[in-house]
C-alpha cells in the first residue's frame with residue numbers, strides 16, 4: 733500500500749474488533765476468580781487489534797487509563813472484549829475497550845470493565861509514524877471522539893505534573 737492510501741481517513745466500524753476468552757484455571761486466583769492482571773493483558777490485546785486495523789502499522793501501548801473491575805469473573809465464564817478507535821491525533825490514537833462477562837449456564841451478561849488506551853504507531857525501527865484520521869459517523873462515535881479530546885488534555889496535564897514531581 734502506498735503512503736497516500738495508508739493515510740486515507742477511515743470509519744470507526746472499519747477497525748472495530750471483538751475478542752473472546754474462556755476463563756481457565758490458569759487465569760484465576762486460588763478462589764477461582766479471574767486475575768486482574770490477566771484481564772489487563774486481554775484489554776491491551778483487544779485494544780491493539782483495533783489500533784493495528786485502523787493504522788495498518790505496528791503499534792506500542794503508550795498508556796492505559798484508570799481501570800475498575802466492576803464484577804468478579806469466574807473460571808468457566810466467557811469474557812468478551814470489544815474495542816474501537818475513539819480518536820486519532822498524529823501518531824497516537826485513543827482506543828476504548830469494553831469488557832463483558834457471559835455465563836452460559838445462567839444466561840447472564842454483565843459489564844466488567846471499560847478502559848481507554850493510547851497506542852502510538854511506529855515503523856519497524858520504532859520511529860513514530862502518522863495515523864490516518866478517523867471519521868466518527870454515529871452520535872455515539874461523535875460523543876466518544878469529543879470525550880477522547882478532553883481525556884488527552886487531562887492525560888497531558890497529569891503527565892506534566894508527574895514529570896515535575898519526579899525531577
Ligand SMILES: CC(C)(COP(=O)(O)OP(=O)(O)OC[C@H]1O[C@@H](n2cnc3c(N)ncnc32)[C@H](O)[C@@H]1OP(=O)(O)O)[C@@H](O)C(=O)NCCC(=O)NCCS
Nearest residue numbers: 792793794795796820821822823824825850852860887891
Ligand atoms: C509511547 C512512546 C512511543 C512515545 O514516544 P515519545 O518520543 O515520548 O513521543 P512524543 O512525546 O513525541 O509523543 C508521541 C505521541 O505519543 C503520545 N504520547 C506520548 N506519551 C504518552 C502517554 N503517556 N499517554 C498518552 N499518549 C502519549 C503523544 O501525545 C504523541 O501523540 P501525537 O503524535 O498523536 O500527538 C515512547 O514513550 C515509548 O516507546 N514507550 C514505550 C512503549 C512500550 O514499550 N509499550 C509497551 C509496554 S512496556
